[in-house]
Amino acid sequence: MWVAASARSNDVTSGRKTTILSSGEDEMAITMRDVAEMAAVSIKTVSNVINDHPNIKPETRSRVLSAIEDLGYQPNLSARGLRSGRTGVISLIIPDLKNAYFAELADAVMTAASKRGQAVIIEQSGGERERELQILRGPRMRMVDGVLYSVLGLEQEDADLINIPTPIVLLGERIFNGPADHVTMQNVEASQAATEHLLELGCTRLLALGAHPGEVIGSAGLRLEGYRRALNRASVPYREELTVDVQTWHRADGAQAMRRVLGSGLAFDGVVAFNDSLALGAMSVMQDAGLKVPDDVAIIGFDDIDETRYSLPALSTVDPGRQEIAETAVRMLLERINGAAAGLAPREFESSFKVIARGSSGRVPVKVPHS
Template sequence: MRSGRTDVISLIIPDLKNAYFAELADAVMTAASKRGKVVIIEQSGGSRTRELEILHGPRMRMVDGVLYSVLGLSQEDAGLIEIPTPMVLLGERIFHGPTDHVTMQNIEASQAATDHLLQRGRTKLLAFGAHRNEVIGSAGLRLEGYRRALQKAGLDYRDELAIDVQSWHRSDGAQAMRHVLESGLEFDGVVAFNDSIALGRCVSCRMLD
């Protein structure tokens, strides 16, 4: 402790049951181990209150740095994430905050996936995993990419094809697809917003075969 370093990193994620975050945790722990570091995993459940408790809790004094996958906080909370411990934000909830930030090209990736299906003659594509009222966040950005691809192809956006899946777990994807199939909604392709709900969709489709 005399060096002022603990060789411990905190990884704050919403939910280890989500395959994406489980894989992220594995990758972080593997990389940290190679450098002689230890990782403490904190699950926030996507709760704003819980995320703030973790960020401003006593354990922050025990770590050298924080990797924080933000979900409960939003752009308006950017000032609340200023802490003495070095931190890197992950995800799409807060932009232009006081820390370094790693994200992915959500709009571009979703647009490319939608383009791929449109080029194969599909015109009634489900936007599977949408959060209609979300602007900043993975779902909102991926829905924007879907919209841009439709516009580029000269097709109108149809709100009924945007399928809400609030939690991106496989069981939620399966349930949402069951509702779609039972409703009789016509579609000829699916742009799934993450792998887990895509697998859930497959389960529901197989059950009806």
């Protein structure tokens, strides 16, 4: 499935004329000259902005991009590709748009790319190894200038398989120190901070919801490691029975896992869910069972998806730096495409994070400084 990032409103209005674009009609197409006139720059400058030329003053770039947006200008990607060898299109490969994190990441990538005059094609891999390889080796790679690839199906030992001619930036936690730039989040540290948040509230029997059996490298494995580190620092013993395995990280998985836990009679007073969807599913089941959140059980998620602000109670979570990930990944990819990073070894970048305390975990007790 492909989703184009360049779809626009049908009614595009400028100060000089109005263009109606609908069902095959293109009666008065906006041109690069129109953009240049509105931005008070040359056509060459507009072309440089569209092609992300590095030597453009920020105020000039902003003015041109604003004119492009106001006019609804659509670059002729075919002609542009013939002239420059570039299409102005990048690809984003993600596992699943049904997962709210990836949907919001895609939105952030599209916004970051649009600021730089780039369009985005989104392809879903389903997290399947063969599908990921098929996309990377397929003929559509010739249609894009570069790839942002959120790895899920491939593993660390597959690093050599992503060494392709097209510039690529890896996202996610499956392949580290590979042949391409890599942008990820601080999974271990962020999960540790989330766990410490509930420990500070007095919770001592914390479910780790979202584990994948045997996984070490990957979001689940790394977040479990952060959970265990927090317990160790607080001198709280790790209990295997409190680690709850799931198949995938959707709301239904969190709900199903919580039903199993409640049915087993296992005692717990807090939940560290490895993503927000799991947390929301689990919280719904707990409330249906008569448990009060956070009075009976405190819960925290991970990802800070938009929905967490509107659950009842609002879900505490970890903001893993999604916006920073998108901005950095797009910038690094364009540096590879434009040659600005030529000769540089593959780069590793970890985003910053913060714990966001909301109603599902109550308030953290005020810490009194030691005298």
